[in-house]
Amino acid sequence: MTLGKKMLENLGYTVLTAGSPGDAMLLAGGSTGGIDLLITDVVMPEMNGRDLANQLHALYRKLPVLFMSGYTANVIAHRGDEGVNFIPKPFPQKELAVKVRNVLGG
Numbered sequence: 001m002t003l004g005k006k007m008l009e010n011l012g013y014t015v016l017t018a019g020s021p022g023d024a025m026l027l028a029g030g031s032t033g034g035i036d037l038l039i040t041d042v043v044m045p046e047m048n049g050r051d052l053a054n055q056l057h058a059l060y061r062k063l064p065v066l067f068m069s070g071y072t073a074n075v076i077a078h079r080g081d082e083g084v085n086f087i088p089k090p091f092p093q094k095e096l097a098v099k100v101r102n103v104l105g106g
Contacts, residue, residue, distance in 0.1 A: 004039070004068075007093040008100070020045065021052045028056055035060055037104060042069040064103050 005015045016031065018024035021044055028035055038056055040049040047055075053065040066085045085103045087096065 004096070007096050008039075010093065011097050011100070013100070021047045024052060025055060028059055035063060037064050037066060037100065039066045039068065039100075042067050042071065064105075066099060066103050 002017075005017050008015045014033075016027055016035070018027050021040075024038075024040075035056075038053055040052050042049045044052070049065075049067050049069075053063070053067075056063055064085070066087060068087045068089050068091070070089045085099070087099045091099075
């Protein structure tokens with residue numbers, strides 16, 4: 001996620017990164033400044049992005065989530081994830097900026 005982190009920082013966002021879902025849970029649990037958005041891959045080791053989002057919702061009840069994947073949105077929808085915020089990889093910075101702004105409600 002190094003490229004994505006750089007893109008988001010170039011857009012003025014503060015970014016916390018984790019190397020695994022377990023690390024993300026630890027990072028979120030120790031965050032004192034709050035978390036405004038979770039950006040997660042759909043497919044990861046340890047657990048999938050949906051499970052990570054569900055676990056983080058226990059800490060941040062209304063945490064918006066942006067899923068990303070190299071799979072198409074149609075494949076994601078066929079898995080029962082219709083209506084989720086999704087961005088296909090790879091993505092340019094402008095597309096990421098628009099998607100993040102939309103997910104955050106602005």
